[in-house]
Amino acid sequence: MQTTRQGVRALGTSDLDAFLALAQQDPVVNVFALYRARTTSLEPRWLGGEVWGRFLDGELVAACHVGANLVPIQATADDARAFAERAMTRSRSVSTIVGPHDAVQVLWNSVSQSWGRPREIRWLQPHLVIDGPPLVMSDPLVxxxxxxxxxxxxxxxxxxxxxxxxxxxxxxxxxxxxxxxxxxxxxxxxxxxxxxxxxxxxxxxxxxxxxxxxxxxxxxxxxxxxxxxxxxxxxxxxxxxxxxxxxxxxxxxxxxxxxxxxxxxxxxxxxxxxxxxxxxx
Structure with a gap:
């Protein structure tokens, strides 16, 4: 598959193991990406879109899910700008950009002039996790x-x-x-x-x-x-x-x-x- 000058290309089934290893670096934040990869094996016909990967010296260093949602995965600011460059070669098809704040902010700043005015932007949404028992009594009727x-x-x-x-x-x-x-x-x-x-x-x-x-x-x-x-x-x-x-x-x-x-x-x-x-x- 062709790789752009920014090191970005669409991933396929042969990239599945490398993608899973990348997303597993933060398996809670990246649960959506891991779920989509494991249920589709990165087959475009099942994804309903694409997953892009960015490579440096032949190693997958970041990724971006591009379907109904555009979701950066383990993306630095440089990675986000590289994904934005690829995104601007096509008309907007996504309904949301969502993910870790720093990467989303860079992505949006890079594509905003091309993709038009959003309906709403929600910055700095707390991402929360619980990995032990709840601190309160649960409702037995749920x-x-x-x-x-x-x-x-x-x-x-x-x-x-x-x-x-x-x-x-x-x-x-x-x-x-x-x-x-x-x-x-x-x-x-x-x-x-x-x-x-x-x-x-x-x-x-x-x-x-x-x-x-x-x-x-x-x-x-x-x-x-x-x-x-x-x-x-x-x-x-x-x-x-x-x-x-x-x-x-x-x-x-x-x-x-x-x-x-x-x-x-x-x-x-x-x-x-x-x-x-x-x-x-």
């Missing part, structure tokens, strides 16, 4: 969801996404795709919720996982039930489920300004390890 729960679960997922991202996941006729994603997570045993009177009053999902780490997304309590401690006890239950059956390290990242959520995660026992940033188009 359980894995099933397909039979979809009539109540799906509207809760739409409400969470719309509140968090600022647009509905059903926008532009995408409801079938989003419903399929919610169903997929449920089928994998990666969706957890507490129901009361046929209504979701707490929920969270595993977004991606390896045998070492799992990343949580979609934590939500309906607005009229907030302030009751449902999120603290619910997250403790999710941590227990995930650590017992999926992975021992549980991570997530949260908006810096969301003090209520940050208090919840601190109470459960999460600690900050680094900062992420997200640029959304």
């Amino acid at each position: 359980r894995r969801t099933t397909r039979q729960d979809m009539p109540a679960l799906y509207p809760a997922c739409v409400a969470m996404y719309t509140e968090e991202v600022g647009v509905s996941p059903e926008l532009g006729g995408s409801s079938d795709l989003y419903r399929a994603r919610v169903t997929q997570l449920t089928s994998r045993g990666w969706s957890f919720a507490r129901f009361e009177g046929g209504r979701v009053i707490f929920k969270a999902e595993v977004a991606c996982a390896t045998s070492y780490a799992a990343q949580i997304q979609g934590v939500w309590v309906p607005p009229d039930r907030r302030g009751e401690g449902l999120a603290i006890a619910g997250m403790a239950a999710v941590v227990e489920h995930v650590q017992a059956e999926i992975a021992p390290h549980v991570s997530l990242y949260v908006n810096e300004w969301n003090q209520a959520a940050r208090r919840v995660y601190k109470a459960v026992g999460f600690r900050e390890t680094t900062r992420f940033s997200t640029v959304m188009f």
Whole structure:
């Protein structure tokens, strides 16, 4: 495969071992990249995009996942600029740039003139992890969801996404795709919720996982039930489920300004390890 003057080229299946070794340098921060690599073997037809690698003296030193999300992996500022140079040779296809703050900031500064105005930028999102038991009692009513729960679960997922991202996941006729994603997570045993009177009053999902780490997304309590401690006890239950059956390290990242959520995660026992940033188009 052709390598550019910046040492960047698309990776393939023959690069899988080198890529896994690179991402394993930080297996919690890079859980998304490791999950995608292990489930696709870096086959473009399964990736729905590409993974770029940067090589110095023949050694893979950094990578970048380029699909719906552009995600830098173990990238220094120089690596991020090299990936940005390649990115600017094509029109923007990604909906987000997300990952460790320093690399995302360099990437965005490099492509911003070409890729247009983003819908929103969220800088300095605390990346949190817990690798021991929760510090609080868990909610025994939080359980894995099933397909039979979809009539109540799906509207809760739409409400969470719309509140968090600022647009509905059903926008532009995408409801079938989003419903399929919610169903997929449920089928994998990666969706957890507490129901009361046929209504979701707490929920969270595993977004991606390896045998070492799992990343949580979609934590939500309906607005009229907030302030009751449902999120603290619910997250403790999710941590227990995930650590017992999926992975021992549980991570997530949260908006810096969301003090209520940050208090919840601190109470459960999460600690900050680094900062992420997200640029959304």
